[in-house]
Amino acid sequence: MKDIESITVTEKIVASENLMHKKQILRKYTEEIFKIDKTFFNLMDDIIVNEDQKGEIVEAMKEETKKLTTYNRNLLEHIDKRMNKIVQRLDEQVDEIKSQRMTITYENTPSA
Amino acid sequence: MRGTGNFITQIGGDIAAALKIKGHINAIKDSLKVLNQEDLLKVLDELKASHSIMEVLNGLSHGKKSYLGTDMLFTTNHGNKEIKVNISAALRMYQEGKTVLEEKLSKIRQFQAAIDREIPKSYDRNKYKVMRKIDDIEANPSVYTHILRKHLYFSRLDKKVRRIQVHDVFFPLEHKNLDEEIYELKQSVQESYTYIENYRKAIEDLFTEEKEIATLFRLVEGE
Numbered sequence: 633m634k635d636i637e638s639i640t641v642t643e644k645i646v647a648s649e650n651l652m653h654k655k656q657i658l659r660k661y662t663e664e665i666f667k668i669d670k671t672f673f674n675l676m677d678d679i680i681v682n683e684d685q686k687g688e689i690v691e692a693m694k695e696e697t698k699k700l701t702t703y704n705r706n707l708l709e710h711i712d713k714r715m716n717k718i719v720q721r722l723d724e725q726v727d728e729i730k731s732q733r734m735t736i737t738y739e740n741t742p743s744a
Numbered sequence: 745m746r747g748t749g750n751f752i753t754q755i756g757g758d759i760a761a762a763l764k765i766k767g768h769i770n771a772i773k774d775s776l777k778v779l780n781q782e783d784l785l786k787v788l789d790e791l792k793a794s795h796s797i798m799e800v801l802n803g804l805s806h807g808k809k810s811y812l813g814t815d816m817l818f819t820t821n822h823g824n825k826e827i828k829v830n831i832s833a834a835l836r837m838y839q840e841g842k843t844v845l846e847e848k849l850s851k852i853r854q855f856q857a858a859i860d861r862e863i864p865k866s867y868d869r870n871k872y873k874v875m876r877k878i879d880d881i882e883a884n885p886s887v888y889t890h891i892l893r894k895h896l897y898f899s900r901l902d903k904k905v906r907r908i909q910v911h912d913v914f915f916p917l918e919h920k921n922l923d924e925e926i927y928e929l930k931q932s933v934q935e936s937y938t939y940i941e942n943y944r945k946a947i948e949d950l951f952t953e954e955k956e957i958a959t960l961f962r963l964v965e966g967e
Contacts, residue, residue, distance in 0.1 A: 636906065641895050645877045645910075646870075654862045661855035665929070668848045672936065675837040675844070676943065681817055681828040690827060693946045700939050704932050711925045715859075718919045722863055726870045729914055732878065736885070736892050737907040 635740040646730040651723040658715050662708050669704045673697065820950050827950060831960065834947050839964045841940045845933050852929045859922055867917040878910045 676697055680690055810817045815832035881888050885908040892898075892905055948958045 639892065639895060640911075641891070643891050643894075645881065646874050649870075651866065654866070657862055658855070658858060661851065661858055665848060665851050665855065668844060668851060672841060672844045672848070675833070675841050678815070678830050678833040679837060679943075679947070681812065681830050690946075690950075693943060696939060696942060700932075700935060703935070707925070707928055707932060711922065711929070714922060714925060718863055718922070721919050722867060722917070725915070725917055726867060729871060729874050732874070732910050732912055734881070734891075734908050734910040736888075736905055737909075738892055739904045739906050740902065741904050742902060 636737060637740065638735050638737040640733060640735045642731055642733045644731045648727055648730065651726060652719060654719045654722070655716055658719070659712065662711055662715070666705075666708050669701070669708075673701055818951070829947060829950060834943075835960060835964050838940060838944055838961055842937070845936050845940075848936075849930065849933050852926065852933070855929075856922075856926050859926075864917060864920045867920070871914055874914075875912070878912055881908050881910060 680693075808819045810819070810828075812830065815830050817828050818831045819826055819828050821827075885905045888908060889903075889905045891908075892903065896903070944961050948961065951958075
């Protein structure tokens with residue numbers, strides 16, 4: 633009669649791989665969007681020539697520019713932080729699935 | 745050749761000129777064929793718009809007009825303040841601003857595609873890699889005897905792996921997208937369009953007595 637036994641173990645079956653470089657891949661896009669925003673707001677720079685002359689309308693326009701600039705910048709900063717967390721979690725989860733539980737059934741075959 | 749009195753030479757010259765003109769007309773017709781109808785209309789529209797813009801700019805009151813390089817400045821009195829506005833820059837802002845926003849929207853779409861490629865699809869690719877490995881382990885258990893050896897000590901021929909069953913677990917990927925943030929980015933483009941319109945209105949308000957300023961914006965918009 634064969635001597636069959638089994639053991640259940642957790643084993644990493646695919647080698648780990650660092651996925652953190654994806655942060656930089658995605659960061660490239662937010663940097664480009666930031667540059668586009670900058671180009672956009674640069675278009676407003678030269679419109680009012682004598683900035684020392686402050687009128688109600690000019691002030692309102694400048695205030696609106698400031699609000700939109702801040703909003704866009706904050707949004708991109710928030711996205712960068714979220715992106716970092718997402719990549720970090722992806723890296724962890726991918727590493728987790730590479731370790732799996734398995735039951736190994738083996739036969740004892742004592743050598744003579 | 746004209747006025748020489750030589751009739752034959754003159755006729756010959758006229759025929760040559762007519763042929764030359766016909767040649768030019770055919771060349772123009774051929775080049776028009778290259779442009780599709782839409783392109784042609786666009787070109788005509790641009791010509792009309794730029795011509796009208798020049799007319800309006802030239803029509804602006806001379807006393808209030810000045811130049812900074814090639815840019816035209818216009819001065820207005822708002823309350824007791826004198827405000828100098830670079831009309832050329834304002835028109836550029838209105839026209840190029842919209843192009844820049846289109847570029848931003850396109851970049852946001854590329855970013856969205858990159859997130860999809862780098863996050864959920866990357867997870868799926870890795871999951872597929874693990875699943876293939878599991879299939880291989882289960883199909884060829886003896887090849888993976890080294891796994892057993894890591895957990896049990898035995899001499900080379902003491903144990904023979906008969907079967908390996910992997911209890912595979914794949915939890916769904918957490919935080920797989922940035923949908924809310926992408927929505928906010930797209931909203932920021934909409935906000936910027938509103939901002940351009942508000943800027944335009946603000947400049948028009950500065951020049952309430954100069955109706956031509958509003959006309960200029962309409963012309964660059966192509967209304």
